[in-house]
Amino acid sequence: MPPIKDLPPDAQPREKLAQRGAAALSDAELLAVLLRTGMVGKGVLQLAQELLQLPGQGGLSGLLQASQGDLKHIKGLGPAKRAELLAVLELARRAMTEQLRQRPALSSPEEVMRYVQLHLAARPHEVFAVLFLDSQNRLIALEEMFRGTLTQTSVYPREVALRALHHHAGAVILAHNHPSGQVAASGADRVLTRALKAALALIDVAVLDHVIVAPGSALSMAQEGLL
Structure with a gap:
């Protein structure tokens, strides 16, 4: 997977989101927007793909089940990014809970x-x-x-x-x-x-x-x- 800087401008996640909307992005691209940066030797898109392939889980549903301990095993995901990710995942769960509380x-x-x-x-x-x-x-x-x-x-x-x-x-x-x-x-x-x-x-x-x-x-x- 090439680094984001090597992708055409309209294929880079943030630019793609701005031009075409969030729905046009893949799961990995949306995560890349949230994560912002990767690390030396591991681009942000590769980091996002690893998060979507957590051992024993996998995919967005698996990621939504991930604990802080699960995320610690991902190299390149420091404390700040783990905290941001866990906060977003919890917001997603709470949003769905709120919807079910508002209608039958x-x-x-x-x-x-x-x-x-x-x-x-x-x-x-x-x-x-x-x-x-x-x-x-x-x-x-x-x-x-x-x-x-x-x-x-x-x-x-x-x-x-x-x-x-x-x-x-x-x-x-x-x-x-x-x-x-x-x-x-x-x-x-x-x-x-x-x-x-x-x-x-x-x-x-x-x-x-x-x-x-x-x-x-x-x-x-x-x-x-x-x-």
Whole structure:
């Protein structure tokens, strides 16, 4: 990959953004604009590509899951750039949270799946989370509740019900990730969903969906007719 200074002016990320808008830039080019400079022997575009290929993660969804420890392994990314990058990534997550709090989650199932992907898709282990919604199906909070192999015996309906009561939730969306990369709903996923629906029905809390995510893909059990 040639250094930015060797690229034609209209191909350099900042100039390209100014002339054609941010949507015209690739993920790496957008990151390069944010990072501004690389280091000796590693241009800023190469640095951006490395960030998009973090071990075990990869892509923007993986980068959004990156911790400060993950970023420390990238040579050429000093404390100041790490801080700026982590701040921008957190702003992206908060912006999506704000959007889901302003309108019913069911008005955009795709947005809900993207939101869950940002939080869970790149995790190396299974995480079970619950989106607690108000009476108008707007997001109150997302809570990660259980980790490890998820079965009916490892996810406790009582704990989910208690958190729903705590938030005065009218409905929930269940969510978990498949580190294997396959988002097909397993038999265990279906059994777990039925158990949670039955438990939450006792306190008048509806289960609207169960979203399963992996890097680059997501499945809505409601859309698949599995709820």
